[in-house]
Amino acid sequence: MPKLLDLATRRASIRAFSRDPIHLADVIYAIRVAHEAPSGANRQPWRFLIVTDDHVKSKIRHVCELAEREFHKIAPSWFKNWLRDKGISWRKPFLTDAPVLVLIFFKKDEPYASESTWLAIGYLILALEERGLASLTYTPSRSEDVNEVLNVPKAYCLAAIIPIGHPLCRKAKEPRTPLKRLCFLNTWGNPLTESEEGEVKLSG
Amino acid sequence: MPKLLDLATRRASIRAFSRDPIHLADVIYAIRVAHEAPSGANRQPWRFLIVTDDHVKSKIRHVCELAEREFHKIAPSWFKNWLRDKGISWRKPFLTDAPVLVLIFFKKDEPYASESTWLAIGYLILALEERGLASLTYTPSRSEDVNEVLNVPKAYCLAAIIPIGHPLCRKAKEPRTPLKRLCFLNTWGNPLTESEEGEVKLSG
Numbered sequence: 206m207p208k209l210l211d212l213a214t215r216r217a218s219i220r221a222f223s224r225d226p227i228h229l230a231d232v233i234y235a236i237r238v239a240h241e242a243p244s245g246a247n248r249q250p251w252r253f254l255i256v257t258d259d260h261v262k263s264k265i266r267h268v269c270e271l272a273e274r275e276f277h278k279i280a281p282s283w284f285k286n287w288l289r290d291k292g293i294s295w296r297k298p299f300l301t302d303a304p305v306l307v308l309i310f311f312k313k314d315e316p317y318a319s320e321s322t323w324l325a326i327g328y329l330i331l332a333l334e335e336r337g338l339a340s341l342t343y344t345p346s347r348s349e350d351v352n353e354v355l356n357v358p359k360a361y362c363l364a365a366i367i368p369i370g371h372p373l374c375r376k377a378k379e380p381r382t383p384l385k386r387l388c389f390l391n392t393w394g395n396p397l398t399e400s401e402e403g404e405v406k407l408s409g
Numbered sequence: 410m411p412k413l414l415d416l417a418t419r420r421a422s423i424r425a426f427s428r429d430p431i432h433l434a435d436v437i438y439a440i441r442v443a444h445e446a447p448s449g450a451n452r453q454p455w456r457f458l459i460v461t462d463d464h465v466k467s468k469i470r471h472v473c474e475l476a477e478r479e480f481h482k483i484a485p486s487w488f489k490n491w492l493r494d495k496g497i498s499w500r501k502p503f504l505t506d507a508p509v510l511v512l513i514f515f516k517k518d519e520p521y522a523s524e525s526t527w528l529a530i531g532y533l534i535l536a537l538e539e540r541g542l543a544s545l546t547y548t549p550s551r552s553e554d555v556n557e558v559l560n561v562p563k564a565y566c567l568a569a570i571i572p573i574g575h576p577l578c579r580k581a582k583e584p585r586t587p588l589k590r591l592c593f594l595n596t597w598g599n600p601l602t603e604s605e606e607g608e609v610k611l612s613g
Contacts, residue, residue, distance in 0.1 A: 209539045212413075233592075241585065252593070255601065261596075331535065388458075391459070391462045
């Protein structure tokens with residue numbers, strides 16, 4: 206397996222999926238990895254709903270697109286511009302094109318339920334990348350609609366839908382801000398400088 | 410590097426750290442991995458404050474323990490029992506014993522700022538494990554006190570403090586619920602069964 210930095214750097218969010226089938230065992234492998242994540246008081250608040258059925262996918266896509274149409278009307282203008290630049294509309298074809306969806310819920314009344322579950326999603330998408338599978342973390346604008354259409358108990362909140370499959374075409378990764386602008390040493394705003402050998406120095 | 414499942418399974422939350430120094434380059438490696446995580450609208454809402462200075466660590470420990478003392482009085486009884494069973498008190502020696510702390514903040518006004526940052530914390534702690542470093546995800550009861558004592562702008566919220574180092578003694582990993590109770594196929598509550606060869610079957 207490559208180094209984690211290579212895996213993490215290689216992974217890009219994919220929004221256009223081919224309909225080629227994938228091995229469900231790879232998806233379950235990634236869920237197994239996610240289930241090893243730490244959680245508040247070890248309550249393991251996550252639940253995974255794997256969706257392979259086309260009829261179920263269509264129902265999910267339908268309620269998500271209804272909410273997205275509304276959201277795209279009211280989004281802040283900077284966000285609308287970003288969405289337009291990226292070619293992202295209210296249409297969510299990945300919800301029916303991707304061969305597998307994994308819906309990740311958390312039990313609302315557990316301590317740090319959302320935080321723990323998002324941490325586990327980090328594990329999950331790295332494990333998918335390890336298995337050569339593309340993914341996206343998509344959170345519907347009105348997640349409670351998804352609960353309703355799928356008869357998921359109200360005690361659980363949908364954190365994200367992860368479409369999984371092979372990309373329709375290769376996509377460049379979104380650029381990252383230089384780390385020195387986001388990473389400080391001992392005092393807020395104090396950048397760290399690093400030599401090419403990885404040695405860290407205080408700057409200034 | 411081992412498979413991600415091995416890394417994730419091996420990693421256990423550590424609360425007692427030796428004072429042995431570690432290589433800061435390994436910590437920066439893990440932050441670099443975290444910075445490759447996806448984020449809402451690619452806004453990279455995370456900020457990393459690496460703390461190696463003993464005086465800064467003491468200040469952090471002091472404000473955290475003040476708040477923890479209060480929290481341990483008012484916590485729900487099941488949680489108090491869990492804390493007692495685990496030997497967890499309001500005392501947080503790991504905040505001064507661990508050779509390095511990484512404080513992870515997120516910019517509050519970015520979309521999905523907390524969610525994206527916790528996902529990135531998943532990347533971070535796996536990368537620390539890859540480098541043979543132990544860690545804990547600790548969120549103070551009153552994180553705003555930490556902002557204040559460290560002069561961190563109010564626009565940023567502290568997600569977690571990650572003490573990093575070598576464990577004082579080996580610790581068994583917390584047990585996991587069998588996956589089949591948390592993972593469903595196509596319909597909520599419909600367990601999936603998996604043969605030993607990793608082949609997935611619908612049960613029932």
